[in-house]
Amino acid sequence: MDLTLKIVIVDESPVRSAIIEEGLREAGYSHVARVAETANLLARVYAVDPDVIIIDLENPSRDVLEQMFQVSRVVKRPIAMFVDQSDAASIQASVDAGVSAYIVGGLAKERVKSILDLCISRFNAFSRLQDELEQVKSALSDRKIIDRAKGMLMKVKNLSEEEAYSLMRSTAMREKKKIVDIAQSIITAAEMLK
Template identity: 25%
Template sequence: MEAREDFTGIMLGIFLGKVRHMFGTRVVIADGDPENRQKFKEILTHAGYMVVGLVEDGRSALKVIFQNEPDVVIMDARLPGAEGLEIARIIEEHRAAPVILLTEAHEQELVSEAATTWIFGYLIKPVEEKQLFMAIEIAIASYKKIIKLEEENKRLRQTLEERKLVERAKGLLMEAKNMSEREAYKYMQRKSMDNCVPIARIARRIIISLKK
């Protein structure tokens, strides 16, 4: 038993050592209880995190989050002035930061409701340090993956739209100027290079001019 506890202590020490080197991870803590806020601040600061905001209500939370652009938000589910889930939905709209929700053990209905919002982790009070650190790192990593996927999807949609524009412009050129498909594309390609603009922009100009 003692050997297992020693091993756990060693592993926790290694973990905390790594965390302490992670300077720059910015955290906002939103909790209506001043003792909880101070406790979280002391734990996180000691571990090397930067606490860039301590707030007690929903309105203040949003203000501090948008001003300080944290990497993660630790937020009580029952914030004064606004429910934590309501604040999380606003944060989601702006993709401001991942949210970790603090809940009581009996709030299972709230946890189920939170499954459809911008929540990247749950911590049941009282929170253990090890769970807190792990929740933060998992939330940040998951958030980055989602943002990356959204950016990739956006690029794919943009590429698809640009291809549609090029195909449409190419068809209009073939019809209006009696060009072959290859000639129409080469025409747009040359215009793109001569004007130093993307071919999709040339395609859009052609569509506008030939539709008149």
């Protein structure tokens, strides 16, 4: 592992790029810079003169970087690691994670492999975090829907909170549906009958 390599992370998500930077630093890489803005991307990348550029594949600025490789006659020309067809598993992993690396100036691929592997696992960890966040958010909104329907049942059918909830739960079991779906149909029906 070559810890003196200069690495630039081009990512529109500041949280994700912070996670990656942290990972690289933990692994011992000390020359890590982050670029989030599209404006002056080229100037900023040039200023760092990196050996490795990490970019997320959802970033339209990939095309801007490609121009740099076109016009740079002075600067060493970066090669997209992503397109090296010799390592299919690594390509698949990098595409699935949504990250790509450019290697500048003919560095041996092996020297960069550990960097890319690290980025892939951090990208994956980031999407897992996002998924969990989504789940929490949707659980919260499910909770609200169920509470609202419960309140309606209590009022209309003059039930206690517990009775209202168990009525919804038994209906959901009987109809093989989720309790939140039953709650939603109660709300919809109530709104239609208003």
